[in-house]
Each structure stands twice: as C-alpha cells, then as structure tokens.
Amino acid sequence: MFTGIVTDVGEVVSMEPRGELRRLRIACSYDSNSIALGASIACSGVCLTVVAVAREDARTIFEVDAAAETLAVTTVGTWAHGTRVNLERALKIGDELGGHIVTGHVDGVARILSREDFDDMSQFWVESPRELSRFIAKKGSVALDGVSLTVNDVDGDRFSVLLIPHTLAVTTLGARRAGDAINIEIDLMARYAARLREAR
Incomplete structure (x- = not known):
C-alpha cells in the first residue's frame, strides 16, 4: 500500500530484456541499507518488487523486474535510460496518510x-x-x-x-x-x- 505522496524522483539507468520480463535498474537517493530485497517500491505509480540493491558512486541503485502484464497496461514499456520516475516507499503502520490509499496496481x-x-x-x-x-x-x-x-x-x-x-x-x-x-x-x-x- 502507498499514499500517492512521492518521496524521491529516480532515474532509469538501464532496461534489459529477459524473455517476457524486463529488468530495470533505477538510481535514487534512498539509503541502500534501508531497502530490503523483496521490498515494494512504487515507480511512477507501478508497484514493483526489489530484486537487487547496490551503492554506486553517490547513488543507490535498485533493480526490479517488470512482467508482461505490467508492460502491457502501464507506461513502463516506454521507459529507457534517463527516464525520470516518481518513487514512493511502501506504507508502514503508523505512517501519515497524506494522500489517499493507493495500491500500486495501475489500471x-x-x-x-x-x-x-x-x-x-x-x-x-x-x-x-x-x-x-x-x-x-x-x-x-x-x-x-x-x-x-x-x-x-x-x-x-x-x-x-x-x-x-x-x-x-x-x-x-x-x-x-x-x-x-x-x-x-x-x-x-x-x-x-x-x-x-x-x-x-
């Protein structure tokens, strides 16, 4: 769950085809130590699961996989190197609900x-x-x-x-x-x- 309150703007570093999947690497300013494998991050509204995370130079890079359904019904398939994306971390119990309840399941x-x-x-x-x-x-x-x-x-x-x-x-x-x-x-x-x- 998310609130629709953006907490960072990331940048797509690369998008690699992997069969029906696409592996995206996204640079952000989040602390790499705060991102767990399996965490959900909304990327321009699309809930994606973190499959890898690393620190490169002064930036945190996290990786996510976009499946065929995501590519078909969202703008993710048009993203390329340099595309800027709104980022939001998943809501935690006790966090302020500043926007409205957002699932990250783009319609x-x-x-x-x-x-x-x-x-x-x-x-x-x-x-x-x-x-x-x-x-x-x-x-x-x-x-x-x-x-x-x-x-x-x-x-x-x-x-x-x-x-x-x-x-x-x-x-x-x-x-x-x-x-x-x-x-x-x-x-x-x-x-x-x-x-x-x-x-x-």
Missing part, C-alpha cells in the same frame, strides 16, 4: 489533453480510458504517475486536476506536457462502491 494509461499554467500552478485536463471514467468523480481522488491528486471537474472521459507548486517541483509532473501518456490508478473506494452497486 491503465491516460493521456494529458492540455496544460494551463498560472500563478506557479498548473491545471491538467486528462483523458482516461473509457472503462475507467465511471470511477472518476468530482472531488474524488486519482493517482497519476503515482501522485495522489484531487479531481476538480469531470466531463465524460475527461477530467481536470490542479497541481500546486510543490507537486510540480518534487515530482515528474512538472515536466509533463499535452500528449504525454501517464499511468492512472482509480480510487480503490470508488471501485468497491461500484462493485457493491452492481451486486445489488
């Missing part, structure tokens, strides 16, 4: 339709996959590239979010532009509410 890929900058903030209009739009509600929560955001408005398959200066500064979203593809995870509570309604 699909959305696309930024427009970006308007004003007063050091940015408003994004985003198009979600049609099958996910019914789960997105005004004033509800959504995770974009692992960042917990509040939905401002909804228009069919389109919705808007407002990014404050801090979010733009400490995540990869500050560099995003119209046309970019981003990972989207809908609110877990919205999913269960819809399922309960269908069951009735």
Whole structure:
C-alpha cells in the first residue's frame, strides 16, 4: 500500500530484456541499507518488487523486474535510460496518510489533453480510458504517475486536476506536457462502491 505522496524522483539507468520480463535498474537517493530485497517500491505509480540493491558512486541503485502484464497496461514499456520516475516507499503502520490509499496496481494509461499554467500552478485536463471514467468523480481522488491528486471537474472521459507548486517541483509532473501518456490508478473506494452497486 502507498499514499500517492512521492518521496524521491529516480532515474532509469538501464532496461534489459529477459524473455517476457524486463529488468530495470533505477538510481535514487534512498539509503541502500534501508531497502530490503523483496521490498515494494512504487515507480511512477507501478508497484514493483526489489530484486537487487547496490551503492554506486553517490547513488543507490535498485533493480526490479517488470512482467508482461505490467508492460502491457502501464507506461513502463516506454521507459529507457534517463527516464525520470516518481518513487514512493511502501506504507508502514503508523505512517501519515497524506494522500489517499493507493495500491500500486495501475489500471491503465491516460493521456494529458492540455496544460494551463498560472500563478506557479498548473491545471491538467486528462483523458482516461473509457472503462475507467465511471470511477472518476468530482472531488474524488486519482493517482497519476503515482501522485495522489484531487479531481476538480469531470466531463465524460475527461477530467481536470490542479497541481500546486510543490507537486510540480518534487515530482515528474512538472515536466509533463499535452500528449504525454501517464499511468492512472482509480480510487480503490470508488471501485468497491461500484462493485457493491452492481451486486445489488
């Protein structure tokens, strides 16, 4: 489990095909001694399992494997050397829940339709996959590239979010532009509410 509060921005050092898997090496500023093998780290919203960790020069490098399903339904397959990714460590009991409950199980890929900058903030209009739009509600929560955001408005398959200066500064979203593809995870509570309604 995660909260959608990014704690570091990492950089993909390499991506190596291994059959249907891809082994990614990601550089970060986390203490290498604090990352255990088998730990979960959300990488731009995608929960991945650490399979190796090392210290190289002044950076920590951790390795994760992306399976075929992950490559098919997220943006991970497009990552390459130099790609910057939002990172979040798994939630611990007693940690502050600053965003909303995020599983790291990305539902699909959305696309930024427009970006308007004003007063050091940015408003994004985003198009979600049609099958996910019914789960997105005004004033509800959504995770974009692992960042917990509040939905401002909804228009069919389109919705808007407002990014404050801090979010733009400490995540990869500050560099995003119209046309970019981003990972989207809908609110877990919205999913269960819809399922309960269908069951009735």
